[in-house]
Amino acid sequence: MTGAFLAIVGRDLRLAFRRGGDTGSVVAFFVITVTLFPFGVGPEPNLIARIAPGVLWVAALLAATLSLDRLFRADHEDGSLDLLALSPLPLEVLVLAKTLAHWLATGVPLLVATPLLALLLNLPLQGWGVLLAALALGTPSLSLLGAIGAALTLGVRRGGVLVALLVLPLAVPVLIFGVAAVDAALMGLPATTPLMALGGLLLAALVLAPWAAAAGVRLSLES
Amino acid sequence: MVEGLACVRSERELFRDLSFRLGSGAALVLRGPNGAGKSSLLRVLAGLLPAAGGRVLWDGVDTTDRPGTFHRALCYVGHQDALKPTMTVAENLGFWAGLGGGGEVAPALRALGLAALASLPTGILSAGQRRRLNLARLVAAPSRLWLLDEPTVTLDSGALDRLTDLVRRHRDGGGIVVAATHADWNIGACDRLDLGAGP
Amino acid sequence: MSWWHRLASPTRFMSYSAWVLPIAGWLAAGCIGVGLALGLFASPADYQQGETVRIMYVHVPAAWMALFCYSAMAASSAGYLIWKQPLAELATRATAPVGACFTAIALVSGSLWGQPMWGTWWVWDARLTSALVLFFLYLGYMALAEAFDDPTRGGKAASILALVGFVNVPIVKFSVDWWNTLHQPASVVKLDGPAIDPAMLVPLLLMAAGFTFYAVAVVILRLRAMVLERKIQALQRQLAEAR
Numbered sequence: 227m228t229g230a231f232l233a234i235v236g237r238d239l240r241l242a243f244r245r246g247g248d249t250g251s252v253v254a255f256f257v258i259t260v261t262l263f264p265f266g267v268g269p270e271p272n273l274i275a276r277i278a279p280g281v282l283w284v285a286a287l288l289a290a291t292l293s294l295d296r297l298f299r300a301d302h303e304d305g306s307l308d309l310l311a312l313s314p315l316p317l318e319v320l321v322l323a324k325t326l327a328h329w330l331a332t333g334v335p336l337l338v339a340t341p342l343l344a345l346l347l348n349l350p351l352q353g354w355g356v357l358l359a360a361l362a363l364g365t366p367s368l369s370l371l372g373a374i375g376a377a378l379t380l381g382v383r384r385g386g387v388l389v390a391l392l393v394l395p396l397a398v399p400v401l402i403f404g405v406a407a408v409d410a411a412l413m414g415l416p417a418t419t420p421l422m423a424l425g426g427l428l429l430a431a432l433v434l435a436p437w438a439a440a441a442g443v444r445l446s447l448e449s
Numbered sequence: 450m451v452e453g454l455a456c457v458r459s460e461r462e463l464f465r466d467l468s469f470r471l472g473s474g475a476a477l478v479l480r481g482p483n484g485a486g487k488s489s490l491l492r493v494l495a496g497l498l499p500a501a502g503g504r505v506l507w508d509g510v511d512t513t514d515r516p517g518t519f520h521r522a523l524c525y526v527g528h529q530d531a532l533k534p535t536m537t538v539a540e541n542l543g544f545w546a547g548l549g550g551g552g553e554v555a556p557a558l559r560a561l562g563l564a565a566l567a568s569l570p571t572g573i574l575s576a577g578q579r580r581r582l583n584l585a586r587l588v589a590a591p592s593r594l595w596l597l598d599e600p601t602v603t604l605d606s607g608a609l610d611r612l613t614d615l616v617r618r619h620r621d622g623g624g625i626v627v628a629a630t631h632a633d634w635n636i637g638a639c640d641r642l643d644l645g646a647g648p
Numbered sequence: 649m650s651w652w653h654r655l656a657s658p659t660r661f662m663s664y665s666a667w668v669l670p671i672a673g674w675l676a677a678g679c680i681g682v683g684l685a686l687g688l689f690a691s692p693a694d695y696q697q698g699e700t701v702r703i704m705y706v707h708v709p710a711a712w713m714a715l716f717c718y719s720a721m722a723a724s725s726a727g728y729l730i731w732k733q734p735l736a737e738l739a740t741r742a743t744a745p746v747g748a749c750f751t752a753i754a755l756v757s758g759s760l761w762g763q764p765m766w767g768t769w770w771v772w773d774a775r776l777t778s779a780l781v782l783f784f785l786y787l788g789y790m791a792l793a794e795a796f797d798d799p800t801r802g803g804k805a806a807s808i809l810a811l812v813g814f815v816n817v818p819i820v821k822f823s824v825d826w827w828n829t830l831h832q833p834a835s836v837v838k839l840d841g842p843a844i845d846p847a848m849l850v851p852l853l854l855m856a857a858g859f860t861f862y863a864v865a866v867v868i869l870r871l872r873a874m875v876l877e878r879k880i881q882a883l884q885r886q887l888a889e890a891r
Contacts, residue, residue, distance in 0.1 A: 230548055237536075237544050244535040305529025308497055312525055313548045314517045374812055378805040382795040391791055392809060395784035396816050399823035406827065423826075427819070434815060441729075441808045445801060447497045 230315045231323045238327030248293060252332045253339050256289040260343045271348045278347035279357065279408035283401055285343075286336050286361060287368060291393055293332045294372040295386040297324060302380050302446055311447055317440040325373045325435070333365035349412075356411035356421070363424040364404045370428075370435035371396045377442030400427055463489055464644060467503070471627070474620045476636055479629040481644035487629035488528065490644070491596050494627060495525045507594075521550060524592040526600055530583040534572030538563060541571050542585050549590030557589035558582075561611055576603045584612060587619070595619060597628040609634075658875050661735060665868045672865040679858030687851035700764045704848075707757035709856040710750045711775075713863060714782060715817075717747025721789070722814035725807035735871070737803040740810060741793055742870035746863050748786035754779055774828035778821045785813040 242248050263281045264274055301307040301324075310320055340361060344354055375393040379385035407420035463486030471477055479487045492498040494505055496512055496519065505512045512519040532541050543554045558564045561581040566574065574582065580603050587595055595616075601609055616626055616636050626636070687705035721740045728736035758776050759769050770776070789806050796802035 233544060233547050237533075240540075241533055241535060303529075304533070305527050305531040306533070308495075308525065308527055308529075309531050309545060310548075311497060312495060312520050312523060314520050314550065315548075316517070374809075378792060378809055379795065381801065382792075385795075388791055388795055391784075392788040395781050395788060395820075396812070398781050399816075399819050402823045402827045423823070430815075430819070434812065438808050438812045442805060445804050445808075447492075448499070448801070 227315065227319070230313060231319060234310070234315075234320060234323040235327045235330070238324055239331055242327070242331035248296065249331050249335050252289050252293045253335045255292055256285050256336055256339055257343060259285040259288060261346065264347075275348040275350065278344065278349040279353065279405045279412070281347065282340065282343060282349075282357065283361075283364075283404045283408075286340075286365065287394070287397055287401060288390075289336060290332060290365060290368045290372060291390050291397075292386075293328070294376045294389050294393065297328050297373060297376040298380055298443060298446070299376070299385070307443065308447060311443065317443060318436040321373060321377070321436045321439040321443060322432075325369050325439070328373070329366050329369040333369055336365060337361050349408075352414070353408050353412045356417045357408045359421060360404045360407040360417075360424060363421065363428055364400045367400050367424070367428045367431045368393075368397055370431040371400075373439040374435050374442065377439040377446070380442065380446035400424065403427065465502070467642075469640070469642065471625050471640075473623040473625070476616070476620060476626040476628070476639035478634075478636070478639050478641050479627065479644060480631065480641060482631070485644040487644060488598050491525070491527075491598050491627065491629055495523060495596050496520075497525075522593045523596065524549065524587050524590060524594070525596045525598075526583055526587065527598050530579045532571045532574075532579055532582060534570065536571060537568050538571055538574070538582055539567040542582060542589055545586050546589035549586070549592065552589070554589055557585040557587075560588045560615065561585045562608065577605055577608060580604060581608055584615075587615060593624050595624065595626045595628075597626065597630075599629055599631075601630055601634050658735060658878075662872065662875060665872055669865060669868045669872070672861045672868065676858050676861035676865055679854050679861060681858075683851045683854030683858050687848075687855065691847045691851055692845065698764075700761060701848075703757050703761040705851055705855050707754055707761060708852060709859045710757060711754040711779065712856055713750040713859045714747060714754050714779060716860070717743050717750060717863060718782065718785070718810075718814065718817065721747065721810045725810040725814075728803070728807050729811070735875075737800075737807055738871055738874045739867065740807055741803060742867045742874060743863075744786060744790050744793065746866050746870075748783065748790065750859070750863070751779060751783040751786060755783060772828070774825045777824045777828070778817075781820050781824070782817065785817070789813065 260281055263277065267273055267277065298307060301310065311317055313320070315323075337358060340358060341354065344357060349357070372389070372393050374396075375389040376385075378392065379388050382388060403420040403423040407417040407424065410417040410420060467490070469477065479490060481487055489498060493500050496505070496516060507519045507522065510518070531545070536544070538558065539554050542557060546552065546554060546557070555564065555567070558567055561584060563578065563581055563585060566578065571579070571582065580600075584600060600612060604612065613634070613636060616628075620626060620637070626639075628634070628636070683705065688702055691702075693699050693701060721743050724736040724739045724743070727733055728740065755776065758779070762771055762773075762776075763769050789810055792809055793802045793806035796805065
């Protein structure tokens with residue numbers, strides 16, 4: 227079972243990096259969205275530093291949502307999802323493998339790009355560690371919640387916007403605790419509570435999302 | 450073995466009370482016009498589509514009770530080829546074979562005349578070659594039950610002979626084949642099931 | 649067949665709902681009429697909030713109904729996914745716009761109430777914010793249910809979403825409360841105090857009962873329309889095949 231799990235993760239990663247466009251465009255979207263904010267609110271460094279945690283989190287959330295559409299759709303369209311569902315692996319585990327690959331291919335590059343953007347937004351250095359920790363805990367939750375949206379919209383024409391509509395309200399708690407952790411660190415307060423809350427959300431998503439997404443995938447096989 | 454199987458698609462009943470039993474080495478050819486439910490029956494047999502009534506038994510056990518065991522004994526070849534254009538021929542086959550608990554890719558590619566293409570990206574293959582690569586899974590991950598949905602489409606006569614030969618050897622070894630086809634495809638002695646054009 | 653299966657068969661439903669519908673409708677009209685009269689004219693004005701407190705008779709029951717409808721949707725979704733009861737899926741779908749309307753009413757009346765209280769139309773108060781997220785969840789459900797060509801698939805997918813959303817509602821509520829105390833000191837006036845005068849409580853409960861009956865009546869009405877629509881489609885299909 228571990229072998230099959232890793233085989234699916236490996237295949238999805240290989241596909242993502244061969245095509246290259248996915249990871250690249252997600253990171254580019256993240257960077258461009260963040261750089262738009264100074265144009266919107268003006269170049270005043272203190273103001274930008276004040277809103278930086280929120281801007282980074284919202285941009286990361288949107289970038290992660292943007293890439294969700296392809297999570298199951300490509301496999302659905304070329305018949306691969308049928309064969310994956312017929313593998314001895316339970317569908318829930320399969321969904322988890324594909325979600326892990328999605329996070330590795332999009333969430334981790336976002337993390338890598340974050341220090342550069344934190345620099346551009348004058349985020350004080352004391353917040354960087356917590357920002358990265360919060361993103362590392364929060365982006366997997368976003369991928370998991372996104373997997374639900376992506377699975378449920380399989381078979382819908384132009385599902386991309388719909389995915390965002392379904393996923394973004396579910397992501398509000400992640401956003402709240404993610405930003406709160408960075409804010410606490412910037413004020414010199416311990417960020418333990420929001421970070422633990424993010425960890426709790428991740429655990430909850432790990433339990434709930436594979437079930438719901440697998441149910442969505444099962445539904446898409448019926449057509 | 451199939452008991453009282455029924456299927457309803459888009460609130461339209463395709464078939465009802467379908468029962469048959471296939472023993473070792475048996476083959477069943479599904480015939481019927483488009484929309485008669487050949488593909489749906491194959492998907493119900495595979496467990497991709499829930500049956501509206503009845504059940505499918507494998508070795509006397511309801512397949513929905515132990516899907517893992519059943520899936521290991523099953524190879525389904527659908528309409529779509531499930532191939533990734535950016536992966537090579539060998540990588541595509543290797544992934545599916547590995548997932549199905551199979552092994553060697555090279556003999557399977559040889560069996561369908563694809564050995565020379567192994568390291569090429571799948572994206573440049575013709576429709577017939579893609580179909581052959583999809584069928585190569587039958588050899589790469591040996592399984593007792595083959596469910597084939599229009600396997601002969603886009604195959605040239607040479608490839609068709611290879612497939613017919615594969616099916617014959619599979620049955621000689623005790624394997625079971627259920628195939629939907631509307632072409633005349635001679636696979637030797639077999640059962641036939643004609644699905645009508647609906648009620 | 650259990651009692652629940654008998655109750656949920658479409659034919660049965662059509663016969664008993666024909667009785668329940670007018671009863672629920674008249675009860676709704678009565679309760680809302682009396683409740684409004686009591687609330688708007690007979691009840692005292694609040695010593696702090698003055699006449700604006702009367703918004704409460706619409707706002708609070710609407711907010712209750714917003715949560716109640718979502719809970720009912722989650723329950724019927726679970727009933728559908730577990731017992732494969734088609735009527736349960738239709739019931740979820742019939743409830744969604746009703747719940748969304750109550751949420752919208754709660755949001756708008758909350759905003760109207762907030763204007764004189766806080767001097768601004770919208771405050772990122774924990775309750776208002778949670779209600780806003782709930783409204784988005786309703787929108788997502790309705791969008792997904794309508795997005796499929798095959799209504800059965802839309803219903804199934806949306807049922808799963810309704811359950812996921814239901815699990816998420818308390819998490820959202822908790823995180824928004826937490827976020828709110830973090831950003832705003834507790835100077836915000838609570839919308840309803842713990843102690844409430846009986847002269848206010850009676851119209852409030854009457855309005856809540858009236859809203860519930862109204863929701864029941866509208867959901868039954870919508871369900872009847874949906875069952876009939878399916879029947880018409882089935883007949884049209886038979887006609888098409890007979891030709």
